[in-house]
Amino acid sequence: MKLLRASHLGMCFGVRDAIALAVAEAQHQPLTILGELVHNETVLADLRARGIRFASQPATAETDTVMVTVHGASEAAKTRARARGLHVLEATCPLVHVAHRAVQSLVRDGFHPVIIGKRDHVEVRGLTEDLAACDIVLTEDEINALHERPRFGVAAQTTQPIERVRQLVALLRARFPQSEVRFVDTVCQPTKQRQSAAEELARQCDVVVVIGGAHSNNTRELVATCARFCPRVHHVQGPDELRPEWFAGAETVGLTAGTSTPDTTIDAVERVLWRLAGQPEGQLASTVHLAA
Numbered sequence: 001m002k003l004l005r006a007s008h009l010g011m012c013f014g015v016r017d018a019i020a021l022a023v024a025e026a027q028h029q030p031l032t033i034l035g036e037l038v039h040n041e042t043v044l045a046d047l048r049a050r051g052i053r054f055a056s057q058p059a060t061a062e063t064d065t066v067m068v069t070v071h072g073a074s075e076a077a078k079t080r081a082r083a084r085g086l087h088v089l090e091a092t093c094p095l096v097h098v099a100h101r102a103v104q105s106l107v108r109d110g111f112h113p114v115i116i117g118k119r120d121h122v123e124v125r126g127l128t129e130d131l132a133a134c135d136i137v138l139t140e141d142e143i144n145a146l147h148e149r150p151r152f153g154v155a156a157q158t159t160q161p162i163e164r165v166r167q168l169v170a171l172l173r174a175r176f177p178q179s180e181v182r183f184v185d186t187v188c189q190p191t192k193q194r195q196s197a198a199e200e201l202a203r204q205c206d207v208v209v210v211i212g213g214a215h216s217n218n219t220r221e222l223v224a225t226c227a228r229f230c231p232r233v234h235h236v237q238g239p240d241e242l243r244p245e246w247f248a249g250a251e252t253v254g255l256t257a258g259t260s261t262p263d264t265t266i267d268a269v270e271r272v273l274w275r276l277a278g279q280p281e282g283q284l285a286s287t288v289h290l291a292a
């Protein structure tokens with residue numbers, strides 16, 4: 001059995017920096033993170049072990065200092081937290097800030113904002129809560145249900161597959177040919193790299209294992225992308241979930257991981273895969289990296 005790692009996989013710089021900031025701040029003061037800092041149970045358990053607390057909203061925070069997650073928050077949400085007397089720290093990814101600025105700029109220029117993303121995702125809530133009006137879309141039906149506007153300004157949740165985003169923008173243009181449609185590409189580079197590397201990987205594999213949190217949006221998107229090119233795709237959160245029967249008869253097995261998956265989890269999954277393949281773990285370092 002040959003084992004391939006995607007050329008881009010696992011934790012992005014935004015998540016790494018957010019975790020480092022949370023760990024550093026928690027050394028100086030009791031800290032509550034508002035929501036899941038990242039959608040990965042291993043990372044969250046490690047942060048809890050360091051005394052960091054989690055609350056879904058400021059009202060239930062038990063510390064004076066709270067931290068906004070990597071996914072960002074609206075100005076309204078941060079103001080509400082400050083109004084409760086809380087000191088608000090931000091672990092928002094700089095690329096999520098870029099998306100916020102893009103949406104603000106579209107609105108300033110007179111465009112009706114359309115956000116391509118998941119309505120209930122914390123990043124999309126942060127992008128839209130401050131807006132007087134906006135539409136959130138993710139499907140062709142939702143594009144078709146939009147009301148005509150003279151000017152649409154489109155941006156996307158940073159972790160949406162760029163291919164889907166471009167398709168929806170094209171649909172919007174076709175649906176409203178009289179309207180001006182301005183699209184700002186806010187999908188982040190790490191997401192694009194992981195998506196294209198996952199596609200390249202899946203095209204070459206009999207089986208693909210995608211590692212990531214059960215609630216991680218970008219991990220689910222990686223699963224969906226791989227499934228378009230490889231019929232046997234399995235989403236696991238860690239090595240304990242691997243099943244030997246998944247790899248029966250497989251010649252090439254691929255490995256990729258979402259942007260909140262720690263390197264230690266990826267390495268642990270890879271070690272089990274080598275064991276299932278009946279090959280020594282010493283080959284860990286010789287894993288083939290596909291071209292970018």
Ligand code: SF4
Pocket residue numbers: 012013014015070093094095096158159188189190191218259
């Ligand atoms: S997935 Fe992209 S936007 Fe989200 S934290 Fe990572 S780099 Fe930032």
